[in-house]
Amino acid sequence: MADVGTLDRLSRNKKVLFAASAAIGGFISALLTQGLGLGEGAFTSWVLAGGLDAACIGAAVVYAQSYYQTRSLKVRDGLKKAAKTGLVAGCAGGLAALFGMNLFGAGNVGRMVGWAISGGVAGYVVAQQVPNLRRKPAIVAGACGGAVGCLVMYMEFGYATGVAITGAAIGLMVAMAESMFRKNWIDVEVYAHVLGNGLNLAKPERQFTLNIGADPITIGTHAGLDIEFKADPGSAPGHTASIYCDGDKTIYHDLQNGSRAELSAGQPFRFGACQVRLGS
Helix, strand or coil, X not given: CCCHHHHHHHHHCHHHHHHHHHHHHHXXXXXXXXXXXXXXXXXXXXXXXXXXXXXXXXXXXXXXXXXXHHCCCCCCCHHHHHHHHHHHHHHHHHHHHHHHHHHHCCCHHHHHHHHHHHHHHHHHHHHHHCCCCCHHHHHHXXXXXXXHHHHHHCXXXXXXXXXXXXXXXXXXXXXXXHHHCCCCEEEEEECCCCCCCCCXXXXXXXXXXXXXXXXXXXXXXXXXXXXXXXXXXXXXCCCEEEEEEECCEEEEEECCCCCEEECCCCCEEEECCEEEXXXX
C-alpha cells in the first residue's frame, strides 16, 4: 500500500492528478447515465449522456487544477461554470454526432467520433479555467484522449470502467498538451508565513507551476486568486499583484501602487508568503 509521502508526490504530478480526476469524473458520469437510463435510446445516449460525460470529466479536471494550486478540497467558483459549459457544449456535440451517424451511417467510427467530441469539449472546458492553457492544443488533446479511450472501451470492461478509462485518457492528454505547448511559466512556492528579505530556510507548504501569457496570473490574499497566500500583517489588506507577458517580456504589476517591473528568468522574487521564479 502506498505511503503518505508517495501519495503526496503523485498528487503534485499534474499528469497523474488530471488523469485520476478525469477517471473519477468519467465514472460518475457513467453512474448517472445508467441510473437515469440515458443509455437506452439513441438521442439520450448520444446527446444527454454525451453532455454528462463532457460536464463531469471537464469539471473534474478543473477541480484537479484548483487542488493543484491550493492543496485545498474547497470548491472554487469556476467549477459550476465548467460543469454548465461542458453540459451545454457536450449536448450540442452529441447532437451533431448523432446527426452525422443518421446521415452517413458511420457505425463504430461514429461512436469514436462521438467520444472525440466529448473529449474535445472537456479540453475546451479545462482551457477556460486553467491559466493560459492554449485552447486549440487542449481541444485536440481532449479529442485524441476521447478517441483512444473509446478504443479501450471495446475491450472486456464494464460500461462504467470503460468511461472511467476514457476520462483518464482525456485528462492525461490535456495535461501533456499543457506541458508540451508551454512557452512561458512560473514556478511558485507558497509558505506558511510571510517571507522577509533574508535567507529563507523554511519548507514551502505547496509548490506548483503555472503558465503565463497575456491573461494575468493574480497573486494575493483574496480567495479565488491564482496564487493565494496568508495575509501579510505588514502590508495593506488586499494587497495584490499580477504577472503577465507583454511580447517577449514578463511583467510583474503591483496592483496596489501601480508599479511595474520586468522579471528575469531564473531570478526569484518574493511577494507576501510566496516566492516566484520565472522558468527558462
